[in-house]
Amino acid sequence: MSRLKLSVIIVGLFLLLAMSIATIYFVPRLGTSIGVVIVNDAERSQKQKEAALLATPHGRLAYTFAAALVKGDFQAAHELLTAEAKSEWPPEKLQSTYNQMVHYFINPPHAAVPIMDMADWQLPERRDGDFAWVYTAIVGEGDTEAVTLIIARDAEHLAIRSIEWGRP
Numbered sequence: 001m002s003r004l005k006l007s008v009i010i011v012g013l014f015l016l017l018a019m020s021i022a023t024i025y026f027v028p029r030l031g032t033s034i035g036v037v038i039v040n041d042a043e044r045s046q047k048q049k050e051a052a053l054l055a056t057p058h059g060r061l062a063y064t065f066a067a068a069l070v071k072g073d074f075q076a077a078h079e080l081l082t083a084e085a086k087s088e089w090p091p092e093k094l095q096s097t098y099n100q101m102v103h104y105f106i107n108p109p110h111a112a113v114p115i116m117d118m119a120d121w122q123l124p125e126r127r128d129g130d131f132a133w134v135y136t137a138i139v140g141e142g143d144t145e146a147v148t149l150i151i152a153r154d155a156e157h158l159a160i161r162s163i164e165w166g167r168p
Contacts, residue, residue: 053114053134058151061158062134066112066147069098070138082154082161089163101165105140113137115146124162129153 053059061080068077074091081089089097102109118133120126131151138145150162 050113053117057158058117058132058134059114061151061160062114062136062149063112065149065160066136066138070109070112080160082152082159085161097165101145102138105143107141109138109140111139113139130161131158
């Protein structure tokens, strides 16, 4: 074999080895950094949605209700209900239903986060005076549940007409 052919083969093998090393070393890191950027953008987008929802009257009401549950202030949560819902959900029933929903949490819930809202929905049935539907997470370390609330106009203010307990 001529020296020229041998040199070409050696250079080719060297380039193949260099490309393999570069692929093994750089590609996973490149993929990871791209993945982190995507996750951060998604997280940022969700945080922006949560902030926008909290800026609405129905988002603040949903947050205040769920935060009262998390704090164990069931009387305060009860005060945020419509007159009809107050008779259905006395503070003791709010407490027992909430505790049943989060009983499996390893650590107690520590946060309430309104996740999404809708102005138009099908189920449960929308009634005259209904204002918004709000899905609010109840968050613990490693565990999450939720309350889905229908916010209605009650006299001169917004109040919670319906509570659906737990994640779908």
